[in-house]
Each structure stands twice: as structure tokens, then as C-alpha cells.
Amino acid sequence: MKKDILRVEGLSVIFRHGGKQRVRAVSNVSFNIARGETLGLVGESGCGKSTLARAVMQLPGPASGRVFLNGADLTRMGKKELRRVRPRFQMVFQDAVSSLNPRRTILDTLTAPLKVIGIRDPGERRRRALDMLASVGIDPGRSHLRPYQFSGGQCQRIQIARALMTEPELLICDEPVSSLDVSVQAQIINLLERLRKAHGLTMLFISHDLAVVKNACDRIMVMYLGKFCEEALSERLYRVHYHPYTSALLSAVPKIDPGPRLSGGDLLSGEPPSPADPPSGCGFRTRCPRAEKKCAQKEPEFREIEPGHRLACHFPLDPGQG
Ligand SMILES: Nc1ncnc2c1ncn2[C@@H]1O[C@H](COP(=O)(O)OP(=O)(O)OP(=O)(O)O)[C@@H](O)[C@H]1O
Ligand code: SF4
Ligand SMILES: [Mg+2]
Numbered sequence: 001m002k003k004d005i006l007r008v009e010g011l012s013v014i015f016r017h018g019g020k021q022r023v024r025a026v027s028n029v030s031f032n033i034a035r036g037e038t039l040g041l042v043g044e045s046g047c048g049k050s051t052l053a054r055a056v057m058q059l060p061g062p063a064s065g066r067v068f069l070n071g072a073d074l075t076r077m078g079k080k081e082l083r084r085v086r087p088r089f090q091m092v093f094q095d096a097v098s099s100l101n102p103r104r105t106i107l108d109t110l111t112a113p114l115k116v117i118g119i120r121d122p123g124e125r126r127r128r129a130l131d132m133l134a135s136v137g138i139d140p141g142r143s144h145l146r147p148y149q150f151s152g153g154q155c156q157r158i159q160i161a162r163a164l165m166t167e168p169e170l171l172i173c174d175e176p177v178s179s180l181d182v183s184v185q186a187q188i189i190n191l192l193e194r195l196r197k198a199h200g201l202t203m204l205f206i207s208h209d210l211a212v213v214k215n216a217c218d219r220i221m222v223m224y225l226g227k228f229c230e231e232a233l234s235e236r237l238y239r240v241h242y243h244p245y246t247s248a249l250l251s252a253v254p255k256i257d258p259g260p261r262l263s264g265g266d267l268l269s270g271e272p273p274s275p276a277d278p279p280s281g282c283g284f285r286t287r288c289p290r291a292e293k294k295c296a297q298k299e300p301e302f303r304e305i306e307p308g309h310r311l312a313c314h315f316p317l318d319p320g321q322g
Pocket of ligand 3: 050
């Protein structure tokens with residue numbers, strides 16, 4: 001069995017609005033990622049994907065819960081220790097252009113992490129940065145330029161290059177393609193796949209789009225209102241899913257075998273509830289056509305229903321139903 005690189009236990013993130021109101025943006029989630037695995041995290045805008053990713057990165061750390069990287073608990077580390085291990089886990093942020101420092105040249109952006117890990121020779125830092133730029137498909141001859149002189153897709157390549165400079169084991173990619181044109185999206189996905197193999201990366205891949213994660217991920221977790229509702233190997237989840245929300249997300253993906261469907265077409269009309277005022281019981285009940293009294297009274301437990309398949313629903317779909 002492959003060893004887990006990342007293990008997250010009972011992680012919650014709470015924001016305080018106006019110093020008073022407590023908003024639980026991520027609520028008691030647990031998961032792991034095995035070495036070499038790509039885990040997808042999907043869900044609609046605002047469900048807590050970026051908040052979860054930042055809490056794993058300790059940017060900042062969670063309100064409660066533990067995050068183990070290779071067995072060491074990041075949430076218990078002091079600043080100095082965290083700085084020492086940070087090169088091992090890196091993140092590609094949601095907005096590529098604004099995540100790059102506009103005043104720095106690309107070369108400076110890429111060499112800075114090498115200073116942190118103690119590469120003292122400027123020539124060595126420069127050589128490594130130019131090699132990395134070439135490997136992500138950016139002309140090293142343009143390394144003296146600043147971010148605004150590159151396109152969105154090129155900025156994403158540069159951000160990926162920056163994240164890989166310290167040779168991390170774990171890479172968290174937060175919506176790496178959502179702001180890009182469809183043709184550029186495919187290029188970036190292919191680039192990440194090539195780099196994943198070349199660098200032996202373990203990845204957490206975040207997207208609101210199940211079509212994007214379909215080929216990129218080994219396993220998928222579906223998130224709604226700060227909690228997980230279903231998790232399975234990706235190849236399986238597309239064929240067999242039990243949660244009405246997973247089914248609704250998959251119905252929006254073109255050209256796949258949709259598996260079990262719900263009647264009533266416009267399932268995902270309306271907005272998700274605010275995490276500041278979540279419904280009682282199951283968070284999805286205000287939009288779920290299968291909701292019954294029990295769904296308002298009792299929160300469904302997120303539990304393993306088959307080996308490797310976890311679900312939180314009182315009245316799961318029958319995979320044979322259609
Ligand atoms: N700094 C913050 N202060 C207060 N609330 C926040 C903060 N950051 C996020 N939130 C709230 O937490 C919830 C989750 O937000 P988050 O950005 O993690 O969602 P997301 O799934 O990444 O969405 P998207 O797909 O749009 O990127 C939202 O309700 C958001 O308004
Ligand atoms: S627990 Fe009830 S409301 Fe929630 S998804 Fe299942 S059937 Fe729908
Ligand atoms: Mg986000």
C-alpha cells in the first residue's frame with residue numbers, strides 16, 4: 001500500500017464577520033492523499049475549496065483539526081519550523097496574474113525560493129530558474145520581463161514554475177485553469193500531467209468543474225457548503241454515484257454517461273445557502289428533490305459505504321435508477 005503524504009483530520013475554518021458573526025467555511029473535514037496520487041476537490045463557487053487549501057498550506061492554519069505532511073503535524077509547528085518544511089509543499093493560486101509580484105522580474109520571482117532553501121550561488125539560481133522556465137514552455141530569453149508583459153496562460157505557467165522551484169513533494173493547484181480560454185486550459189492540464197510524472201508529484205487539484213478533473217485526477221471529493229458529500233476513485237464516481245449533488249454536478253458535464261439521474265431537470269437552480277446561516281441537518285436539503293423530514297432533523301454522517309467510496313446522505317440514489 002502506498003504511504004500517505006498528506007493526512008488531514010477534522011479540519012475546520014471559521015471566519016469572523018464584523019468581529020461577531022462566526023462563519024464556518026470548512027467544517028470538520030478529513031482526508032488523505034497517497035504518494036503520487038492526484039486528488040480532485042470539486043464543488044460550486046463558495047463551497048470552501050480555496051479556504052480548505054489555504055488551511056492545509058497554513059496560510060493561515062485552521063481553527064481546529066490537524067494536517068500531517070509525511071507524518072509531521074504542520075498545525076503544531078512554530079514559524080521557524082514551518083519555514084523549514086514549506087519548500088516541500090507548494091500551492092498554485094487561483095488567480096495566476098495577481099499571485100505574481102508585479103514589481104519583480106520573472107527571473108527574480110523564480111530565484112527567490114532558491115535563496116530561501118539556501119542556494120547561495122547566484123549563477124546556480126539563475127541556471128535553475130531558466131531551466132524551469134523552459135520546462136514550462138516559457139522562453140527563458142523573456143525572464144527579464146514582468147508579469148503584465150505575459151498572457152494569463154503564460155502567467156499560470158510561470159506560477160507553476162515558481163511552485164516547482166523548491167522541488168516540492170505536494171502541489172496544491174487551486175482552479176489552475178478556470179480563468180483561461182478552453183484551448184489554453186488543455187495546454188495547462190497537459191503541462192501539469194507532464195510535470196507530475198517528471199517530478200513524481202502528489203497533487204490536490206481543485207476545480208468547480210467535474211469535466212476538468214475527470215481525466216486529471218485519480219480520486220475525487222465532492223464538497224458542498226464546507227463539507228464533503230461524496231468521495232470515490234474518479235473512474236468509479238463517473239459511473240456509480242449516490243449523492244444527489246454529485247449527480248447534479250455530473251448532469252452538467254457534457255458527453256459522458258451520466259449514470260443515475262434525478263427527475264426534475266433544473267436541480268441546481270438557485271444559490272447554495274450562506275455558510276453564515278446553514279440549514280439544519282443536511283446542508284443540501286434546500287436544493288435536494290429527495291429531501292425528507294429526516295434530512296432537516298439529522299445531519300447525514302460522511303461514512304464509507306463501500307471500500308474507498310464515502311458518502312453523506314440519508315436517501316442515496318440507486319445507481320441502477322435512471
Ligand atoms: N477571508 C474571508 N473572510 C470571511 N469569509 C470568507 C473569507 N474567505 C472566504 N470566505 C467565505 O468562505 C466561504 C468559502 O469561500 P472559498 O473562497 O473557500 O470558496 P471556493 O469554493 O474556493 O469558491 P470559488 O470556486 O469561487 O473559488 C465563502 O462563503 C466565502 O464568502
Ligand atoms: S440527506 Fe436528504 S437532503 Fe441531503 S442529499 Fe441526502 S436526500 Fe438530499
Ligand atoms: Mg476558490
